[in-house]
Amino acid sequence: MMGYVNISSLILGLIAWILPVYAMMSHQNKRAMLSIVSISLCGVSLFLQLVHQYYLVRLEDWGALADTIGAVVFAAAALLLITIALNVVSFKKGRPHSVE
Template identity: 50%
Template sequence: MVGLLNLGSLVLGLIAWTLPVVNLMRSKKHEHKNWVVLSIMSISACSISLCFQIFYNYHLVKIEDWGALMDTMYAVAFAATVLLIVTIILNAINLIVYRNFITK
């Protein structure tokens, strides 16, 4: 059951990247209604994904699986950093694209 935290983290991370891309594709169709909601959902999916990783690391500490923690901590920290940076960049691009429509 705890292994589902990693799967959930992966799925939510992909959702966090997919929503801004979908939002950018919709910008050419002049559909500007829900872009803020999609950006908030993207940032929320990223946050929940990172939270799942924290819960999984807590589980490893609780069962005292120090080997698993030492083996995977670098990769988890790197993946979390990439997830966060790419999500912020994609949502910042959305903000830049849609800011012209905010003022109109």
């Protein structure tokens, strides 16, 4: 069952990136909802990584924990920063421009 945690985290992270891109191409009234779902999926994806790390600690598999923690931290940071950036771009693109 724990093998599905990493796959689920990856899939949810990818969906968190796809939703803002879709929002940029869709109608403006959906952007806020898609952004909320995107950020929520990012949070769930990060939570699943914490669950997996907790599982490794419970097993006392210190070698696996030591071997993977650097990649997990890098991937989590990338997921979070890219998700935020995509959602900001989606909102900026959706705002009407003022005419002066």
